[in-house]
Amino acid sequence: MRILIDTHVFLWGIRDDDRVSRRVRELLPASDVWISVASLWEIIAKVQIGKLALPSPVARYLSEKLRENGVSVLALTFRHVLRLEQIPMHHRDPFDRILIAQSLEESIPLVTSDALFHRYPIDLIW
Numbered sequence: 573m574r575i576l577i578d579t580h581v582f583l584w585g586i587r588d589d590d591r592v593s594r595r596v597r598e599l600l601p602a603s604d605v606w607i608s609v610a611s612l613w614e615i616i617a618k619v620q621i622g623k624l625a626l627p628s629p630v631a632r633y634l635s636e637k638l639r640e641n642g643v644s645v646l647a648l649t650f651r652h653v654l655r656l657e658q659i660p661m662h663h664r665d666p667f668d669r670i671l672i673a674q675s676l677e678e679s680i681p682l683v684t685s686d687a688l689f690h691r692y693p694i695d696l697i698w
Contacts, residue, residue: 574604575697576646576675578684579611579667583624586637593698596683606646607638608674614667651677662691 577585577600584592585600612634618624626633638645648670655673663669663686672692675682681695689696 573599573602574606574680575599576606576608576671576678576680576682577611577643578671578682578686579607579614580685581683582607582611582637582643583615586641591685593685596698599683599697605641605643606680607643608646608671609648610667610670610674612645646674646678648674649677659692663688 581592581596583589585596615624615634616630619626619630628636637643652670652673655677656669659669659672659676663672668686668689671682671684672689672694674680675694676692681697682689683697685698
């Protein structure tokens with residue numbers, strides 16, 4: 573099963589955080605896991621403004637964790653960006669909105685604990 577994971581799912585998952593649901597813990601190893609390049613951008617932005625600390629430089633850390641966990645990166649395309657125009661503004665976070673657009677355009681379930689995502693017609697997992 574191909575799945576797209578939200579930024580926090582990636583960060584919590586690589587740290588074995590208890591906030592990851594049991595269902596997701598069981599699903600991740602058996603799935604074709606993808607993360608949006610927008611999520612990686614969000615992580616870098618949070619590190620740069622001091623909202624997130626990582627144990628090593630961000631580029632090295634992300635590269636290692638993606639490789640170690642077998643996570644593929646979903647590129648951001650023009651189609652994804654255009655889809656934003658059709659998405660209601662229930663969620664104001666631009667990183668989350670692009671994940672919603674990618675989920676819709678790619679017909680791929682999105683793994684997130686964000687309750688606002690339930691307002692959109694996407695296949696959610698949590």
